[in-house]
Amino acid sequence: MGARAKLRYGMAGGGEGAFIGAVHRMAAALDGEWELVCGAFSGDAERSRRSAEALGLDAARAYASFDALLAGEASLPADQRMQALAIVTPNHLHAPMSIAALDAGFHVLCEKPMAMSLAEARAIDAAARRSGKLYGLAFTYSGYPLIEEARLRVARGDFGAIRLVQVEYSQGWLSAPIDRDGNKQAEWRTDPARAGLGGCLGDIGTHAFQLAEHVSGLAVDALSADLTIHVPGRRLDDDVAALLRFAGGARGVLKASQIAAGDENGLRLRIHGERGGLDWSQMEPNTLTLRWLDRPAEIVRAGGPGLDPATMAQLRTPAGHPEGYIEAFANLYRSFGRAVRAGAAAPPARGDAGWFPGARDGLRTMAFVEAMVENSAGDAKWTTLAPGGG
16 A cells, blocks of 8 residues: 655745744644645745745746746646645735635645634635635644643533633734834734734734633623724834623633734633632643642643643644644644544534634624724714624
């Protein structure tokens, strides 16, 4: 019996000077399941060619444009063409590229946020449904093993009824006006034409919101928002806060900032129920702290005793060997790949083996972005989120 063939994927964006494309490529390669076979790595044809050459790709599959990528791959035999497309472009291209790729018969794994608006997100979801192809979203932090452990402990009722959800995502890299000083990553993220309705809100606020709902298992019913621009001349928010009301009565606080000078990537989640709560930080991702009303706190470690088998299945190394961001990202690619091999048309249900973020998470986060913008701009104290976000 021959060796199992790798899954073939292409990439849109992620060429010279990009950040997240290289992260996707490392994550996809980690388990040996995926092979990058083609790409349109830049809107500049020569830059795309150089990027493909640096990655060792066949020159014939280094495409000068996204349209050429889809047409070229569709013309190849089924056992040679890409099976999935990773979209790692600025936000304004997510919807048109996702819809075109799905309609052309390719699975899509896209960077977050899903789109520029909830209407665009709905159009992507419709394309995925009519195509029967998989659509995944790179909400990387939900791929951490101890995030799965936290979700499982909440779901099985270890802490009793959930009362409080607090999530914070604190960065400082936009404290100075580097978006006007030639920093490519900052420049597009603060441009409404390419980033969308929110700056910090869309870039990291969506991560915080997705993680809060994913781990708590609760949906936000309503929010009260404050969006701020601290750096003079900036066109999109760089600092965000919200009060959250969850279905069932729990309350929450969300804080996201990219002007917290000195902070690196401070994503932290705390969830409290009647009997105790949990505390997890992305910068120390292999530790989960459990605190109780009536007994001493517990420290749970990645690879250590007491973990659920579903958590252990996401780990690659023994206890004490740190795993982090790339491995979490790789968990999403591994689950996405398994779904591709299984012929699935949608992600497994949350909580099932092989789950990965998809259109549901995208619709919820885009509904969150629009509600935050609406509430912050108006006089209403609370703005509701439609159930499901769609």
